[in-house]
Amino acid sequence: MExxxxxxxxxxxxxxxxxxxxxxxIVMTWIVFFAxxxxxxxxxxxKSRLPGPLQVVGELFVEHLYxxxxxxxxxxxxxxxxxxxxxxxxxxxxxNWLGIIPHLEExxxxxxxxxxxxxxxxxIAHYAGIKAKGLKTYLKxxxxxxxxxxxxxxIGELAKVISISFRLFGNIxxxxxxxxxxxxxTYSIITPPFLNAFFGMFVGTIQAFVFTMLTVVxxxxxxx
Amino acid sequence: xxIISNIALISINETLLVQLLSFLIFLxxxxxxxxxxxxxxxxxxxxxxxxxxxxxxxAAKELExxxxxxxxxxxxxxxxxxxxxxxxxxxxxxxAAEIFASAREQIETLKETAEAEVEAQISEARKHLQKExxxxxxxxxxxxxxxxxxx
Numbered sequence: 587m588e589x590x591x592x593x594x595x596x597x598x599x600x601x602x603x604x605x606x607x608x609x610x611x612i613v614m615t616w617i618v619f620f621a622x623x624x625x626x627x628x629x630x631x632x633k634s635r636l637p638g639p640l641q642v643v644g645e646l647f648v649e650h651l652y653x654x655x656x657x658x659x660x661x662x663x664x665x666x667x668x669x670x671x672x673x674x675x676x677x678x679x680x681x682n683w684l685g686i687i688p689h690l691e692e693x694x695x696x697x698x699x700x701x702x703x704x705x706x707x708x709x710i711a712h713y714a715g716i717k718a719k720g721l722k723t724y725l726k727x728x729x730x731x732x733x734x735x736x737x738x739x740x741i742g743e744l745a746k747v748i749s750i751s752f753r754l755f756g757n758i759x760x761x762x763x764x765x766x767x768x769x770x771x772t773y774s775i776i777t778p779p780f781l782n783a784f785f786g787m788f789v790g791t792i793q794a795f796v797f798t799m800l801t802v803v804x805x806x807x808x809x810x
Numbered sequence: 811x812x813i814i815s816n817i818a819l820i821s822i823n824e825t826l827l828v829q830l831l832s833f834l835i836f837l838x839x840x841x842x843x844x845x846x847x848x849x850x851x852x853x854x855x856x857x858x859x860x861x862x863x864x865x866x867x868x869a870a871k872e873l874e875x876x877x878x879x880x881x882x883x884x885x886x887x888x889x890x891x892x893x894x895x896x897x898x899x900x901x902x903x904x905x906a907a908e909i910f911a912s913a914r915e916q917i918e919t920l921k922e923t924a925e926a927e928v929e930a931q932i933s934e935a936r937k938h939l940q941k942e943x944x945x946x947x948x949x950x951x952x953x954x955x956x957x958x959x960x961x
Contacts, residue, residue: 591819597812606823609813615829619836626844633851635858641848648848669841676840677833693829697820702830759819 590766593696611696618680618693651675651798658806663714667805670710674703675798682758682790685765686782692790694758697751700797704751707801708743715808724808750800757793761785 598605629644637645651672656664678694685692693699716724728739765781952959 591817593816593818593821595814595816595821595823597814599811606821606825607828608821608823608825611825612828612832615832619832622836623839623843626840630844630847630851633847635851635855637851641851644844644848645852648845649852652849669845670837672845673833673837673840677836696825697822698825699829701822702826703833705826706830706833 590763608696608698610691611693611699614684614691615681615693615699617690618677618684622676622680647676648672654799655802658802659809663718663805663809667710667714667802671798671802674707674801675794678703678754678794678797679791682794683786685758685762685790686786692758692762694754694793695762697755700751700754701747703797703801704747704754707750707804708747711801711804711808712743714805718809746800746804750797750804754793754797757789758785761789 593611594609596607596609598607625640626644629640632638633641652664652668655668655671658664659667681693681699684690685695712724715727719727728736730739761781762785765785768781948959
């Protein structure tokens with residue numbers, strides 16, 4: 587229980603300012619990246635028209651997420667943004683599932699990860715909006731329905747980043763805390779497999795999908 | 811540079827930028843090694859399927875054309891065969907009639923010859939029979955009377 591919220595931070599002095607890096611999160615993130623890159627490598631290693639099992643799984647992800655992006659953004663824009671959406675979903679899914687494995691932690695349990703991804707989605711959505719509508723129309727949209735609403739619209743846009751990031755962070759962190767508390771209360775005699783399955787796999791999958799869908803929707807809203 | 815242990819449920823720091831950069835690097839690599847190749851395979855497969863579909867459609871059309879041609883040929887051949895059959899039947903029946911007629915003639919000739927021969931043999935036999943019956947009658951009489959009859 588005393589491990590709750592305990593993190594290791596790497597402090598790097600940089601021109602009189604200390605750069606602080608959360609070690610566990612970065613390591614866990616790269617574990618996820620490595621696993622996904624290995625999966626990607628082996629899925630396409632013997633690629634053929636008649637696919638093997640790994641290629642089938644890979645194609646399943648790619649096909650469905652590309653189709654999802656195409657539905658929301660249209661055929662042309664989906665070519666640009668589908669890889670991002672696909673990578674985002676795969677990363678979040680595996681990140682949320684990582685806590686099931688003993689001694690490993692979900693990178694999404696640290697706010698830096700969902701917030702960085704939320705900010706990335708925010709900037710990409712607004713970049714896509716400016717590119718699609720033009721700067722003038724884009725800025726004009728903030729003044730809808732009237733000029734006085736502009737601050738509220740800006741706050742609304744910023745709130746999207748906060749909401750999307752904290753939703754994922756809260757769910758994953760909450761799940762991890764519940765599992766930790768239940769394990770503590772049962773003196774770790776009973777491994778809570780049901781809780782792991784629920785918070786790790788079920789909630790993890792749902793939240794990964796929600797985050798990805800919201801990112802697509804934010805881009806689609808800006809573009810359309 | 812040092813590593814410290816800290817208790818913090820929420821700690822927003824430079825890790826955010828590292829995570830963002832890491833994800834962008836990951837996106838770049840995974841797009842190169844997984845998404846693009848899989849998309850290429852998928853489009854290649856789709857093209858292949860389209861080609862197969864087109865080939866199948868072409869083959870079906872060709873089959874239909876060939877079937878129609880075959881039907882036309884079949885009906886032509888059938889008509890020709892029917893004509894030939896009729897011709898052969900006619901010539902066959904004519905030949906049969908001729909054969910029957912010649913056979914009938916031969917039978918008639920043979921019958922007449924046989925009748926003539928039979929008639930000749932009967933008359934011959936009658937002559938011969940007269941003499942033999944006379945001799946036989948004399949012999950019977952002699953045996954019955956137990957003496958010779960004067961001839």
